[in-house]
Amino acid sequence: MLHWLKHYRRAMLAGDIGAGIVVAMMLIPQGMAYALVAGLPPVAGIYASILPPIVYALFGSSMTQSVGPMAIVSLMTGAVLAPLAPGGSGLYSVLAAQLALVCGIVLLVCGLLRLGFLANFFSRPVMSGFTVGCALAIAAGQVKPLLGASFPHWHAPSAMLGIGAVIALFAARRYLEPLLQRCGMPAHAAGVAAKLAPMLVVLGGLALASLLQLQEQGVKLAGDVPSGLPQLNLALSHAHWRALLQPGLLIGFVIFLMSMSAAQALAQKRNEKLVSNHELIGLGAANVAAMMSGGFPVTGSLSRSAVNFAAGAQTPLASIITAVLLAGALVAPTGWLALLPLPVLAATIIVAVLGMLELGTLKTAWRYDRGDAAAWIVTCGGVLVLGVEAGVVVGVLLSMGTLIWRASRPHIAVLGRIAGTEHFRNIDRYPAETQPDVLLLRVDANLFFGNVEAVGERIEEEVRSHPTAQHLVLVMTAVSSIDTSALFALGEWNASLKRRGIALHLAEVKGPVLDRLRESDLPAQLAGPIFLSTAMAAQKLHKGRDGEYAEYI
Amino acid sequence: MLHWLKHYRRAMLAGDIGAGIVVAMMLIPQGMAYALVAGLPPVAGIYASILPPIVYALFGSSMTQSVGPMAIVSLMTGAVLAPLAPGGSGLYSVLAAQLALVCGIVLLVCGLLRLGFLANFFSRPVMSGFTVGCALAIAAGQVKPLLGASFPHWHAPSAMLGIGAVIALFAARRYLEPLLQRCGMPAHAAGVAAKLAPMLVVLGGLALASLLQLQEQGVKLAGDVPSGLPQLNLALSHAHWRALLQPGLLIGFVIFLMSMSAAQALAQKRNEKLVSNHELIGLGAANVAAMMSGGFPVTGSLSRSAVNFAAGAQTPLASIITAVLLAGALVAPTGWLALLPLPVLAATIIVAVLGMLELGTLKTAWRYDRGDAAAWIVTCGGVLVLGVEAGVVVGVLLSMGTLIWRASRPHIAVLGRIAGTEHFRNIDRYPAETQPDVLLLRVDANLFFGNVEAVGERIEEEVRSHPTAQHLVLVMTAVSSIDTSALFALGEWNASLKRRGIALHLAEVKGPVLDRLRESDLPAQLAGPIFLSTAMAAQKLHKGRDGEYAEYI
Incomplete structure (x- = not known):
């Protein structure tokens, strides 16, 4: 002030x-x-x-x-x-x-x-x-x-x-x-002075x-x-x-x-x-x-x-x-x-x-x-x-x-490994290798009430079109926040996938997001640990090496 | 149907x-x-x-x-x-x-x-x-x-x-x-039958x-x-x-x-x-x-x-x-x-x-x-x-x-190079090198009307606290969409920075986003090309190597 x-x-x-x-x-x-x-x-x-x-x-x-x-x-x-x-x-x-x-x-x-x-x-x-x-x-x-x-008449x-x-x-x-x-x-002064035209008019x-005594004529x-x-x-x-x-x-x-x-x-x-x-x-x-x-x-x-x-x-x-x-x-x-x-x-x-x-x-x-x-x-x-x-x-x-409409169509990519590297990329854009038993999905949006339905639908679709998948890994590199609605949705996806014998996992969860998740029951419900990297998830989950989970928690 | x-x-x-x-x-x-x-x-x-x-x-x-x-x-x-x-x-x-x-x-x-x-x-x-x-x-x-x-009375x-x-x-x-x-x-049948209690009551x-002819008593x-x-x-x-x-x-x-x-x-x-x-x-x-x-x-x-x-x-x-x-x-x-x-x-x-x-x-x-x-x-x-x-x-x-409140506080990181690599990371979390003349900002959210004000404010802050910066690079790895409001804002940031002798650049713009941007006047207004990678941007912009732009367009 x-x-x-x-x-x-x-x-x-x-x-x-x-x-x-x-x-x-x-x-x-x-x-x-x-x-x-x-x-x-x-x-x-x-x-x-x-x-x-x-x-x-x-x-x-x-x-x-x-x-x-x-x-x-x-x-x-x-x-x-x-x-x-x-x-x-x-x-x-x-x-x-x-x-x-x-x-x-x-x-x-x-x-x-x-x-x-x-x-x-x-x-x-x-x-x-x-x-x-x-x-x-x-x-x-x-x-x-x-x-x-009133138009079209006039005085x-x-x-x-x-x-x-x-x-x-x-x-x-x-x-x-x-x-x-x-x-x-000067140009500048002229510009300002011109704004006084309404006063002059x-x-x-x-x-x-x-x-002209226009008032007497009805003006x-x-x-x-x-x-x-x-x-x-x-x-x-x-x-x-x-x-x-x-x-x-x-x-x-x-x-x-x-x-x-x-x-x-x-x-x-x-x-x-x-x-x-x-x-x-x-x-x-x-x-x-x-x-x-x-x-x-x-x-x-x-x-x-x-x-x-x-x-x-x-x-x-x-x-x-x-x-x-x-x-x-x-x-x-x-x-x-x-x-x-x-x-x-x-x-x-x-x-x-x-x-x-x-x-x-x-x-x-x-x-x-x-x-x-x-x-x-x-x-x-x-x-x-x-x-x-x-x-x-x-x-x-x-x-x-x-x-909400834009949010309801988040970008989600199926990831594969670029041969010979530890890099995972969208398989639609890069020549990348996938594993039949481990399905990797990267969600390119914050998870919140506006897109959980769309993400859930996409998960269903991918699970249906990958009938051999035993593990579904959500790669969270682009997720900066998960709201309460999405927290519930994650729990429900986990339960629904579990009924069909598919384990849900999370990978590359950002620090602040992970801190929040730890406050909830979700980590305990998941079948395995939260993986630090996609590469670790892909490697450890492939062909049921689940026994080695603990060291990556 | x-x-x-x-x-x-x-x-x-x-x-x-x-x-x-x-x-x-x-x-x-x-x-x-x-x-x-x-x-x-x-x-x-x-x-x-x-x-x-x-x-x-x-x-x-x-x-x-x-x-x-x-x-x-x-x-x-x-x-x-x-x-x-x-x-x-x-x-x-x-x-x-x-x-x-x-x-x-x-x-x-x-x-x-x-x-x-x-x-x-x-x-x-x-x-x-x-x-x-x-x-x-x-x-x-x-x-x-x-x-x-009516409570507290009763009949x-x-x-x-x-x-x-x-x-x-x-x-x-x-x-x-x-x-x-x-x-x-059976347990299941019992569960269903119990739902008929209201009808029985x-x-x-x-x-x-x-x-009891309760109607005559006023029921x-x-x-x-x-x-x-x-x-x-x-x-x-x-x-x-x-x-x-x-x-x-x-x-x-x-x-x-x-x-x-x-x-x-x-x-x-x-x-x-x-x-x-x-x-x-x-x-x-x-x-x-x-x-x-x-x-x-x-x-x-x-x-x-x-x-x-x-x-x-x-x-x-x-x-x-x-x-x-x-x-x-x-x-x-x-x-x-x-x-x-x-x-x-x-x-x-x-x-x-x-x-x-x-x-x-x-x-x-x-x-x-x-x-x-x-x-x-x-x-x-x-x-x-x-x-x-x-x-x-x-x-x-x-x-x-x-x-809108969450969107109005997007996560934005200043990036630096991990020594000896081509990897760029948030300098608050990793020991990373920065250049005094090139400021790298990664915006971890889609750009839209709900956060352009916050992004603009953050850009101003960073520019103020990096007075030696001659180039500002927005790293767009996490940006999946730019709406019309954000398109205008980018143009305005560019103009405002240019007045102060700072060039605005974009790097790592996703394919679909880039296709849309090409429909607009923005690329022509920017001082340089849109860089494929952060590393290229950092390398080419450092100490005024602007002459070599063209090959990276």
């Missing part, structure tokens, strides 16, 4: 101040827009951008992470709250803050229990499919505010403003950076809407943004707790996933070490802070953190500067924010999330592993068809399904 | 007939009792025992599986239906049948999609904890019918009848088999209740059992479909788990091969049949199948004989079944499920692997505290959690 502050050097200050200002300029329209995605008044997005990053700076583990509102988490927040309270109501805002609290507690508890490994429940193709599905769902949800009416002034803003944003993304460079700005839209505006800092909101309606618990678990998981993937990408660039359990604590505390400031669930955002990093952020001080600037924006007269036209905010959302439509992972997976590509497609489709909450569950099940 | 009928030999008939009769005698009280557990009238248990085993005989894969009502599935059925319809109502029965249909469709779809590997989603400790939790929950639910009132005549039946059943379990043997019955209870009876075969019940209320879908998925999963564990135990004894996808189809068809005959979800029962096997069943004909006998029992006058006292049926349930209180798995796990023991305890507690449905979810999450 605050490790970075102890080692703060003055040389870092310029970078942190610059990044703090740039991210603040980015966060004002983004925070307001993502509050709209969550079904909240735009000002909630600014509330959610002040306390949380300050708290994350105290507890989090990433140096350049920008914590605040984020598109996918806002989408989930909206999906959870929509059935619980009418949009725009006071209850809705209270529930949003409480949801942040639930997420915060979930994340803190996971952090204290050191459950950081849970981030591994999503495979990368599933994560990518989930992100793309969410991006499409968010974009689809903004078509109505963009056009001022002409709104649609012109909205579509104009989309075109301006795309043009800025494409042409602003080269233009600034041609005007003499929003201000332009605001100016246009005010000049909707962001509405009142109360001046002053947010009120602490500690009200808790116990009746809604239960309804928020399960979604809080899912959103907490997604908060952690999103933040970890952003932080990892940046940590790799800075060769930093990221501690997933600290990250959980930091995010948990940030979400509790979001509750206290009348916000909604927050997380680290990859796109914003990348801007923070590119703009020169060295430490979390950059985020604190951003937060102070946003607080200042609220203290200053905020009347003008109310005049922001919604179609322009919708345009910034659509253009921002279209940047999340990354298809590279799908392409690579399609070429490399069709199963992973299918997982991508099903997760993306799951988000679009079943909704974002079900999408998370589908994603976890698919990741786990792929894992 | 009907493979067994083609190879039927006359010698099998005696065994099948004997087992068919024994199981029928066992099923009449058991089916009625498990119907009560599901909240249904007792006769539904007999309905559910006629068509399903016949259909399973046509499509299933196990020779001696006895498909019908089963305690845990009945518990889940009751838990799902209780909030949807008043107990004893017509709607409740229709929903029970529809739930069987949903389960049947889920199982059939899983079978057609060849998802038999899904049985591997539960580890054995989790399965055991789940079973024990369910047994306790079922027993607890039967205390009230046993005592005739004296009911309680005397119920507790008397419990004592009789325990005594029969303990003494009946030795007694029959002493009367000259039920009949005794019936006689006692009738003689509850089973109630009317309509004579005649069940009516086909095809009514489907679409409004309830949605409510049944998610529980249907969970119950379908449990049906499959329970049946597979029963069938596996028996197949092992008979050295039979079990095809999990056929089992899914058989169970799916049986549940569709359960719907059609006004029953409720059914599955294979370990205890009943074991009796079927012990009584001499050779083929599914035994189950067909059982079904025909039960149908006959319904066609005969059934008025006497209505007189069965509920406390006696409750006693048979309690004694039956107490047999499921198996603590051996917990004991072994406690000694062998505390993590697995914890999973047992949490699953069992989850069933008792959160309910049986949540218990399944907890069990799956724990199994997967253990798996």
Whole structure:
């Protein structure tokens, strides 16, 4: 905690101040827009951008992470709250803050229990499919505010403003950076400055809407943004707790996933070490802070953190500067924010999330592993068809399904001796000698509940196709662990083989595995000793030299 | 399908007939009792025992599986239906049948999609904890019918009848088999005959209740059992479909788990091969049949199948004989079944499920692997505290959690050369030589989304503690697969190391893994070739002999 502050050097200050200002300029329209995605008044997005990053700076583990509102988490927040309270109501805002609290507690508890490994429940193709599905769902949800009416209808002034803003944003993304460079700005600075285009477009839209008095023509505006800092909101309606618990678990998981993937990408660039359990604590505390400031669930955002990093952020001080600037924006007269036209905010959302439509992972997976590509497609489709909450569950099940499916087909080789040596190799790949009475099987996987059935089946098959075998040796060179399920299975295979007059043996069991096995009854049940090497097993078991066992125990 | 009928030999008939009769005698009280557990009238248990085993005989894969009502599935059925319809109502029965249909469709779809590997989603400790939790929950639910009132109160005549039946059943379990043997019955036959004790106790209870006219003293009876075969019940209320879908998925999963564990135990004894996808189809068809005959979800029962096997069943004909006998029992006058006292049926349930209180798995796990023991305890507690449905979810999450947790700590060894040889070994275990410029890391696990983060962290650590390293070689002897997530990670490690002037190399990549990697961009990104052996890599990379790469590609 605050490790970075102890080692703060003055040389870092310029970078942190610059990044703090740039991210603040980015966060004002983004925070307001993502509050709209969550079904909240735009000002909630600014509330959610002040306390949380300050708290994350105290507890989090990433140096350049920008914590605040984020598109996918806002989408989930909206999906959870929509059935619980009418949009725009006071209850809705209270529930949003409480949801942040639930997420915060979930994340803190996971952090204290050191459950950081849970981030591994999503495979990368599933994560990518989930992100793309969410991006499409968010974009689809903004078509109505963009056009001022439900597609295929539109409200002409709104649609012109909205579509104009989309075109301006795309043009800025494409042409602003080269233009600034041609005007003499250094390449790096131009890249960062170009990220401020949404702020410029929003201000332009605001100016246009005010000049042309578009409100009178029916263009909707962001509405009142109360001046002053947010009120602490500690009200808790116990009746809604239960309804928020399960979604809080899912959103907490997604908060952690999103933040970890952003932080990892940046940590790799800075060769930093990221501690997933600290990250959980930091995010948990940030979400509790979001509750206290009348916000909604927050997380680290990859796109914003990348801007923070590119703009020169060295430490979390950059985020604190951003937060102070946003607080200042609220203290200053905020009347003008109310005049922001919604179609322009919708345009910034659509253009921002279209940047999340990354298809590279799908392409690579399609070429490399069709199963992973299918997982991508099903997760993306799951988000679009079943909704974002079900999408998370589908994603976890698919990741786990792929894992169990792969585990359920372990590689197992029948071994033979390379003539004249003590080396034993897969007989399918090498010209190797076998003995009719001793069958050697090498299991190339850790033995655990996911593959014991498959290993058992393979043993049966091999025993059936080697009717002269009197000894079956499992060569355990590749086995680094045997779980309790596999321990039971070994006992059952031993008993079943014994009934048919076949003795089960183990060879080349790794030290730590052997230590564990010695705690169990298995070694006593086996017909013979555990052999140190395959060669010893093959030699001693061949043609019933069982009498000499003892010396190899 | 009907493979067994083609190879039927006359010698099998005696065994099948004997087992068919024994199981029928066992099923009449058991089916009625498990119907009560599901909240249904007792006769539904007999309905559910006629068509399903016949259909399973046509499509299933196990020779001696006895498909019908089963305690845990009945518990889940009751838990799902209780909030949807008043107990004893017509709607409740229709929903029970529809739930069987949903389960049947889920199982059939899983079978057609060849998802038999899904049985591997539960580890054995989790399965055991789940079973024990369910047994306790079922027993607890039967205390009230046993005592005739809610504990600590009781209705004296009911309680005397119920507790008397419990004592009789325990005594029969303990003494009946030795007694029959002493009367000259062969040991095996005595064992089977002793399983008929519940039927005898039920009949005794019936006689006692009738003689003493216990109904007039307030002892509850089973109630009317309509004579005649069940009516086909095809009514489907679409409004309830949605409510049944998610529980249907969970119950379908449990049906499959329970049946597979029963069938596996028996197949092992008979050295039979079990095809999990056929089992899914058989169970799916049986549940569709359960719907059609006004029953409720059914599955294979370990205890009943074991009796079927012990009584001499050779083929599914035994189950067909059982079904025909039960149908006959319904066609005969059934008025006497209505007189069965509920406390006696409750006693048979309690004694039956107490047999499921198996603590051996917990004991072994406690000694062998505390993590697995914890999973047992949490699953069992989850069933008792959160309910049986949540218990399944907890069990799956724990199994997967253990798996991901174990995967997230792969074994990685720094290798050195055993002096004077070409053998490379873990430097922590063997006295081995290392080179300052070439760092050799052997990853002892398949690379996949669950461990890439941990492998990446370890690489960072080793690179930091070997500042003179210019080459990092990943020795892939133990890697049988690299998934898409790990493919991306390899690319990122390569890029990150390159920025620091360290070249990443791979050595000893297995044939199938190499074939897949060649489909990707990775080999082109790496600084050098993929080395055939660790020795080649160490020799060629040492002190910058990179110029000689090409010949080893």
